[in-house]
Amino acid sequence: MQxxxxxxxxxxxxxxxxxxxxxxxxxxQEYLATKGKRLTTERAIIVEEVFAGHDHFDAxxxxxxxxxRKEGRSVSRSTVYxxxxxxxxxxxxxxxxxxxxxxxxxxxxxxxxxxxLICKQCxxxxxxxxxxxxDILDQIANQHNFRMEGHRLEVYGRCEKCCRPAQRRPGKLNxx
Amino acid sequence: MQxxxxxxxxxxxxxxxxxxxxxxxxxxQEYLATKGKRLTTERAIIVEEVFAGHDHFDAxxxxxxxxxRKEGRSVSRSTVYxxxxxxxxxxxxxxxxxxxxxxxxxxxxxxxxxxxLICKQCxxxxxxxxxxxxDILDQIANQHNFRMEGHRLEVYGRCEKCCRPAQRRPGKLNxx
DNA sequence: GTTATTGCAAACCATTTGCAAGTGT
DNA sequence: ACACTTGCAAATGGTTTGCAATAAC
Numbered sequence: 001m002q003x004x005x006x007x008x009x010x011x012x013x014x015x016x017x018x019x020x021x022x023x024x025x026x027x028x029q030e031y032l033a034t035k036g037k038r039l040t041t042e043r044a045i046i047v048e049e050v051f052a053g054h055d056h057f058d059a060x061x062x063x064x065x066x067x068x069r070k071e072g073r074s075v076s077r078s079t080v081y082x083x084x085x086x087x088x089x090x091x092x093x094x095x096x097x098x099x100x101x102x103x104x105x106x107x108x109x110x111x112x113x114x115x116x117l118i119c120k121q122c123x124x125x126x127x128x129x130x131x132x133x134x135d136i137l138d139q140i141a142n143q144h145n146f147r148m149e150g151h152r153l154e155v156y157g158r159c160e161k162c163c164r165p166a167q168r169r170p171g172k173l174n175x176x
Numbered sequence: 177m178q179x180x181x182x183x184x185x186x187x188x189x190x191x192x193x194x195x196x197x198x199x200x201x202x203x204x205q206e207y208l209a210t211k212g213k214r215l216t217t218e219r220a221i222i223v224e225e226v227f228a229g230h231d232h233f234d235a236x237x238x239x240x241x242x243x244x245r246k247e248g249r250s251v252s253r254s255t256v257y258x259x260x261x262x263x264x265x266x267x268x269x270x271x272x273x274x275x276x277x278x279x280x281x282x283x284x285x286x287x288x289x290x291x292x293l294i295c296k297q298c299x300x301x302x303x304x305x306x307x308x309x310x311d312i313l314d315q316i317a318n319q320h321n322f323r324m325e326g327h328r329l330e331v332y333g334r335c336e337k338c339c340r341p342a343q344r345r346p347g348k349l350n351x352x
Numbered sequence: 353g354t355t356a357t358t359g360c361a362a363a364c365c366a367t368t369t370g371c372a373a374g375t376g377t
Numbered sequence: 378a379c380a381c382t383t384g385c386a387a388a389t390g391g392t393t394t395g396c397a398a399t400a401a402c
Contacts, residue, residue, distance in 0.1 A: 038376060038381060059366075076384045081367060098274075101366065101392090117322045128316050133309060137331055140304050145336035146293045153329045155313055160321035214356060214401060235391080252359045257392060277367090277391065 024051040024092055024109055031090035042075045046083045050093070054111060056125050058102040059084060097154050099123050119159035126159060200227040200268055200285055207266035218251045222259045226269070230287060232301050234278040235260060273330050275299050284326075291328075295335035302335065 029039045066075040087093040094108035117126040141148035205215045242251040263269040270284035290305040317324035
């Protein structure tokens with residue numbers, strides 16, 4: 001998993017408040033149907049694994065967790081990649097960053113809109129939410145007669161820990 | 177080159193107004209010096225080529241323009257890639273998007289801060305500037321004791337042309 | 353003369369794809 | 378039966394890197 005700072009408690013409440021009427025699997029099922037595709041065992045397994053927590057993750061993480069599972073069927077790398085693509089199209093996931101040359105995904109269904117501060121040193125993703133930015137983007141898109149479908153905002157820099165001149169070993173997991 | 181919509185005329189004025197005291201090459205030279213690196217002929221050629229216009233471009237574009245030049249020395253693919261990395265670190269360029277699996281660069285020196293609307297259908301990059309967003313980001317970074325060094329905001333969707341139901345052949349250059 | 357740099361070709365590596373065997377309806 | 382899927386292994390393709398020859402100071 002990606003090291004992650006989860007937002008404040010208020011966020012958790014809001015998540016609960018979101019009117020998630022159907023489960024991720026059902027939602028995916030629904031999307032697949034519109035494309036004449038099927039909800040196979042493998043696809044269901046992947047969706048369940050992905051929505052078991054709400055951490056950020058990349059394809060490799062998923063492959064690692066699914067390709068060697070003891071209980072139940074295991075899922076191949078190709079299928080993971082193929083399914084991630086459908087999940088993104090279905091609006092269940094979105095790519096939010098690129099770390100260590102890998103696309104990082106996170107939930108886009110049943111989870112409030114937000115963006116990230118990304119630490120160049122330790123790679124930590126810090127979530128933040130800001131309605132004003134979304135509003136401004138709507139407005140800008142309108143001005144340009146642009147039909148906005150989504151956005152990706154990555155703020156780069158150094159996180160609090162990595163800024164403090166070496167005390168108790170700041171993170172130095174990845175990146176330069 | 178990348179298909180690009182240049183900002184309004186006011187922007188051009190503002191560019192001129194920016195107090196660019198030293199040329200990109202000099203600025204690069206300066207940075208290289210701090211790293212004990214040298215400003216070689218190849219590096220100068222690359223910087224000049226890159227700052228000849230202010231279009232968006234990717235490594236491949238540059239390689240194409242520089243590896244087969246008749247006049248003057250030609251520059252190899254490796255050197256182009258290596259130099260792009262230094263130029264980014266030097267603050268002369270920044271990566272603004274990823275199109276067709278390639279990183280897209282643009283000037284970050286002598287050019288006002290802005291972001292882009294990216295058409296998923298034709299790949300066009302439409303620039304827009306908005307001070308409010310920058311201000312909000314400053315504020316958010318502060319709240320998290322995050323030392324912001326830059327950001328990358330990509331707004332995805334369909335551009336005006338590609339939204340209009342097929343009249344005079346909308347762009348369909350790349351992407352899906 | 354050192355030390356950094358270039359160019360070439362080979363290596364990398366995340367992601368994609370062809371294809372034969374398998375599965376859902 | 379028929380179309381969609383899977384898994385494997387091989388291919389892709391942008392980017393990086395090892396290394397011997399070359400250039401900058």
